[in-house]
Amino acid sequence: MRNWRWGLIGIVFLAFVIRTEAWKFSKAQHEHTERISGSAGDVLEDDPVGRLKVFVYELPSKYNKKILQKDPRCLTHMFAAEIYMHRFLLSSPVRTLNPEEADWFYTPVYTTCDLTPNGLPLPFKSPRMMRSAIQLISSNWPYWNRTEGADHFFIVPHDFGACFHYQEEKAIERGILPLLQRATLVQTFGQRNHVCLKDGSITIPPYAPPQKMQAHLIPPNTPRSIFVYFRGLFYDVGNDPEGGYYARGARASVWENFKDNPLFDISTEHPTTYYEDMQRAIFCLCPLGWAPWSPRLVEAVIFGCIPVIIADDIVLPFADAIPWEEIGVFVAEKDVPKLDTILTSIPTEVILRKQRLLANPSMKQAMLFPQPAQSRDAFHQILNGLARKLPHDRSTFLKPGEKILNWTAGPVGDLKPW
Amino acid sequence: MKLTALQQQSRRSNSFRGSSPLDSSMDGAIKSPVTIFWLVLHGLCCLISLVLGFRFSRLVFFLLFSNTSNTMTSNNLYSTSSFGNPSEPLAFQSTLGAVTSTSTSLPAMNLTTAAASGTSSSRVVVGRHGILIRPWPHPNPAEVMMAHRLIERVQREQRMQYGVKNPRAVIAITPTYVRTFQTLHLTGVMHSLMNVPYDLVWIVVEAGAVTNETASLLAKSGLTTIHVEYGKKMPILWEDRHKLEAKMRLHALRLVREKKLDGIVIFADDSNMLSMELFDEIQNVNQFGAVSVGILAHSGGDGEDETAVVQKEEEKNSGLPVQGPACNSSNHLVGWQTFNSATFMERSARYVGDRAIVLPRKMEWAGFVLNSRLVWRDAEDKPDWVRDLDEVAADEEDVESPLSFVKDASVVEPLGSCGRKVMIWWLRVEARADSKFPAGWVINPPLDVTVPAKRTPWPDAPPELPLPAGEMAVVLQENAEKHATKTRSTRKRRSKRKHATRTIDERVSTRHAGEN
Numbered sequence: 001m002r003n004w005r006w007g008l009i010g011i012v013f014l015a016f017v018i019r020t021e022a023w024k025f026s027k028a029q030h031e032h033t034e035r036i037s038g039s040a041g042d043v044l045e046d047d048p049v050g051r052l053k054v055f056v057y058e059l060p061s062k063y064n065k066k067i068l069q070k071d072p073r074c075l076t077h078m079f080a081a082e083i084y085m086h087r088f089l090l091s092s093p094v095r096t097l098n099p100e101e102a103d104w105f106y107t108p109v110y111t112t113c114d115l116t117p118n119g120l121p122l123p124f125k126s127p128r129m130m131r132s133a134i135q136l137i138s139s140n141w142p143y144w145n146r147t148e149g150a151d152h153f154f155i156v157p158h159d160f161g162a163c164f165h166y167q168e169e170k171a172i173e174r175g176i177l178p179l180l181q182r183a184t185l186v187q188t189f190g191q192r193n194h195v196c197l198k199d200g201s202i203t204i205p206p207y208a209p210p211q212k213m214q215a216h217l218i219p220p221n222t223p224r225s226i227f228v229y230f231r232g233l234f235y236d237v238g239n240d241p242e243g244g245y246y247a248r249g250a251r252a253s254v255w256e257n258f259k260d261n262p263l264f265d266i267s268t269e270h271p272t273t274y275y276e277d278m279q280r281a282i283f284c285l286c287p288l289g290w291a292p293w294s295p296r297l298v299e300a301v302i303f304g305c306i307p308v309i310i311a312d313d314i315v316l317p318f319a320d321a322i323p324w325e326e327i328g329v330f331v332a333e334k335d336v337p338k339l340d341t342i343l344t345s346i347p348t349e350v351i352l353r354k355q356r357l358l359a360n361p362s363m364k365q366a367m368l369f370p371q372p373a374q375s376r377d378a379f380h381q382i383l384n385g386l387a388r389k390l391p392h393d394r395s396t397f398l399k400p401g402e403k404i405l406n407w408t409a410g411p412v413g414d415l416k417p418w
Numbered sequence: 419m420k421l422t423a424l425q426q427q428s429r430r431s432n433s434f435r436g437s438s439p440l441d442s443s444m445d446g447a448i449k450s451p452v453t454i455f456w457l458v459l460h461g462l463c464c465l466i467s468l469v470l471g472f473r474f475s476r477l478v479f480f481l482l483f484s485n486t487s488n489t490m491t492s493n494n495l496y497s498t499s500s501f502g503n504p505s506e507p508l509a510f511q512s513t514l515g516a517v518t519s520t521s522t523s524l525p526a527m528n529l530t531t532a533a534a535s536g537t538s539s540s541r542v543v544v545g546r547h548g549i550l551i552r553p554w555p556h557p558n559p560a561e562v563m564m565a566h567r568l569i570e571r572v573q574r575e576q577r578m579q580y581g582v583k584n585p586r587a588v589i590a591i592t593p594t595y596v597r598t599f600q601t602l603h604l605t606g607v608m609h610s611l612m613n614v615p616y617d618l619v620w621i622v623v624e625a626g627a628v629t630n631e632t633a634s635l636l637a638k639s640g641l642t643t644i645h646v647e648y649g650k651k652m653p654i655l656w657e658d659r660h661k662l663e664a665k666m667r668l669h670a671l672r673l674v675r676e677k678k679l680d681g682i683v684i685f686a687d688d689s690n691m692l693s694m695e696l697f698d699e700i701q702n703v704n705q706f707g708a709v710s711v712g713i714l715a716h717s718g719g720d721g722e723d724e725t726a727v728v729q730k731e732e733e734k735n736s737g738l739p740v741q742g743p744a745c746n747s748s749n750h751l752v753g754w755q756t757f758n759s760a761t762f763m764e765r766s767a768r769y770v771g772d773r774a775i776v777l778p779r780k781m782e783w784a785g786f787v788l789n790s791r792l793v794w795r796d797a798e799d800k801p802d803w804v805r806d807l808d809e810v811a812a813d814e815e816d817v818e819s820p821l822s823f824v825k826d827a828s829v830v831e832p833l834g835s836c837g838r839k840v841m842i843w844w845l846r847v848e849a850r851a852d853s854k855f856p857a858g859w860v861i862n863p864p865l866d867v868t869v870p871a872k873r874t875p876w877p878d879a880p881p882e883l884p885l886p887a888g889e890m891a892v893v894l895q896e897n898a899e900k901h902a903t904k905t906r907s908t909r910k911r912r913s914k915r916k917h918a919t920r921t922i923d924e925r926v927s928t929r930h931a932g933e934n
Contacts, residue, residue: 032579168544193541221580223573227565242546249547256549261557263565282572312542337552344564348571355572 040320048383055102078206079112128418149183161187163196178409190315216275227263229281587617587681593666595625598849603688696841710742711785743832771851781819
């Protein structure tokens with residue numbers, strides 16, 4: 001009888017303690033930030049070390065180091081993720097030197113490093129380079145043939161991923177390189193129902209230089225006084241003189257509808273205070289350009305500006321780990337003329353919640369590629385994504401003698417050696 | 419038509435994005451009448467476009483083919499880019515179905531969604547799209563207001579998160595008296611205080627009696643004001659005025675003690691300028707703080723010789739016109755910086771309304787802020803380095819600055835990044851001693867005419883019209899009660915005018931009217 005009473009008192013005490021803890025926890029929610037959990041759960045803060053093993057192929061330096069030496073601009077442009085991922089993996093604890101125990105295989109080939117004098121990458125030789133690399137690894141190691149690449153991953157950060165072209169029609173025509181049909185692609189491009197995004201790809205943010213952005217931070221109590229901010233082209237007169245092709249007319253529509261609206265600070269000028277201005281803005285437009293993704297998304301997230309994404313069917317980076325609908329505002333391209341109505345009709349609570357989510361440091365970390373790598377940054381999110389795909393299902397491993405890939409498929413030009 | 423289409427194709431393929439195969443038949447210079455005709459037509463169209471300023475062929479095509487226009491345009495929108503190629507609209511409609519042929523059969527087409535292979539065709543169409551513009555692409559005022567409210571709410575949230583937590587009330591003490599520039603100065607301070615985002619109590623101490631003028635000014639502010647009087651009238655000499663102001667401030671502090679007002683006390687003199695950052699900064703004060711005050715001493719300077727000499731003096735002086743705390747490199751208070759006014763002493767103003775420079779005292783009251791609990795009679799955690807208010811008032815005849823309240827000056831907290839940021843400016847400007855101003859700055863009775871309104875207002879110009887001056891005088895006559903003598907004189911003027919010549923009389927009459 002007495003024990004029962006003591007037990008009751010103990011339960012009541014425990015309930016009281018739990019309630020105060022919960023109250024304290026919910027009070028913490030009303031501070032600056034809020035926890036982020038996407039469709040895969042609360043995975044932004046996972047640590048991939050110990051959950052997977054990656055084997056890095058040793059390719060001759062003509063596939064990576066020599067290309068980089070020829071043009072060191074590859075380290076600073078927005079496709080630099082492929083280079084930094086290689087460096088990260090070489091010294092990461094997930095790397096294993098024993099390929100037998102590896103879950104994933106990485107091929108360090110820098111396909112986006114053939115730059116024009118202006119700095120834009122030319123994709124014309126990339127398919128041949130990739131083919132050549134795959135031929136090398138399939139002949140020197142047995143692991144490619146074992147699975148025909150199903151447990152290999154490649155980083156293809158270019159405009160349309162593994163379609164290896166900057167023009168969308170051409171990219172669609174080419175499709176994903178046939179040899180990469182079974183591999184996992186880690187790419188910046190993401191658009192639903194598009195040829196160049198295959199199932200199971202991991203979408204990553206474009207590379208943005210972290211030190212440059214940290215250098216331009218302003219005190220967080222600077223009041224946000226710009227309503228909508230955008231800097232960039234609206235018409236691409238060089239490549240699209242008639243208009244209507246660039247950004248599917250969406251950027252031009254933004255300009256024509258809102259050029260005299262005082263709430264919209266939009267222009268083509270690139271000021272030196274670009275980063276500071278983003279920190280003084282509430283909404284930052286991230287419309288599509290020639291490709292749907294842009295570094296503006298990364299910049300908006302780092303600077304706490306709510307991204308307004310104008311790109312139909314886009315797949316945003318780490319879409320299973322980050323609940324983008326709760327963080328950004330999605331506007332259909334046909335709704336661009338109503339953009340001001342849409343933005344002003346968002347309830348204040350929703351806006352404040354989005355800002356709290358953006359203020360979460362793990363959100364900002366996940367978008368960056370810092371050197372040296374820090375925990376929870378984009379490198380780790382890629383590894384988390386790869387870890388979530390484990391264990392490999394049975395279709396990964398082929399029976400001996402079984403062949404799925406067609407090594408002669410694709411345009412004739414691709415078959416030439418590199 | 420076909421020629422222009424072909425030419426457009428070739429232009430497109432010449433550009434970076436061109437993908438269409440060139441129709442080689444274009445290359446041969448075929449001199450048939452048809453080609454000549456098309457050439458001529460093309461030239462004509464070019465000329466018309468030049469004149470008009472835009473490619474009107476697009477408009478023509480758009481109007482001609484608007485019945486087959488694409489589904490991109492909805493009923494309220496129009497698309498600016500129409501199609502230069504008549505076969506394009508057909509292609510648009512065809513791509514909406516799932517066309518899965520891998521080769522583009524349509525010539526010179528940039529729409530290759532037809533090439534979308536096997537899997538589900540993308541809803542997003544590749545190729546040329548219209549630029550959607552709504553019929554009236556201008557801001558909607560209701561939405562602009564909503565956006566401003568949003569911005570305000572976001573900024574309030576920012577202030578709550580990153581700004582001052584638990585803001586304390588501000589108690590501003592202002593000594594004032596009725597004079598020409600009172601409205602100017604008090605309005606400035608009033609507007610600054612109205613913009614302060616914290617709770618505010620404004621104690622206005624008036625020298626002489628409480629007047630309606632001051633009261634009506636204060637009523638416009640909407641702030642919580644305590645308007646008290648201080649028996650003595652404001653003296654003429656600046657020295658005495660400074661002393662009386664100090665006594666008035668002490669009187670206000672006694673009021674704070676009586677009413678047990680809680681907050682941060684600042685001394686907002688009516689001619690000073692306060693910045694908004696000051697109010698955010700003083701929230702950081704614990705007990706007794708000091709800020710840097712910028713001294714604007716070159717007020718009321720006159721004449722070129724004066725300013726030239728003053729500039730030379732300034733170069734010699736090389737001290738900053740700032741009074742405030744001075745810190746060492748580890749941000750500890752080590753001393754005070756003050757304005758070296760020795761060079762200006764001879765030329766400084768002596769009485770209010772003097773045209774010379776007004777100099778501040780060693781440390782002005784305006785540069786200090788204190789926690790109101792320091793003046794309370796019996797607060798629990800009153801530090802032991804503070805002297806009692808009555809004790810200080812009785813001790814010194816003239817309390818020059820609040821530093822007299824502290825026994826040990828090292829407890830003063832330097833604010834504004836250790837005195838480096840100047841957020842308050844000290845100035846003393848008063849009207850000339852012989853100036854007169856209407857009570858409450860309301861002109862009643864109306865002014866006399868100095869210059870009639872119907873001609874250019876330069877008194878030197880000879881008057882053209884004889885009568886208006888006389889008429890004006892009549893109007894004035896009706897309104898003016900006091901000016902009995904003037905009416906008599908104007909009547910005299912009018913009778914005189916009948917005899918003498920016009921111009922002389924007018925000049926005489928206007929001059930007399932001006933003098934009165």
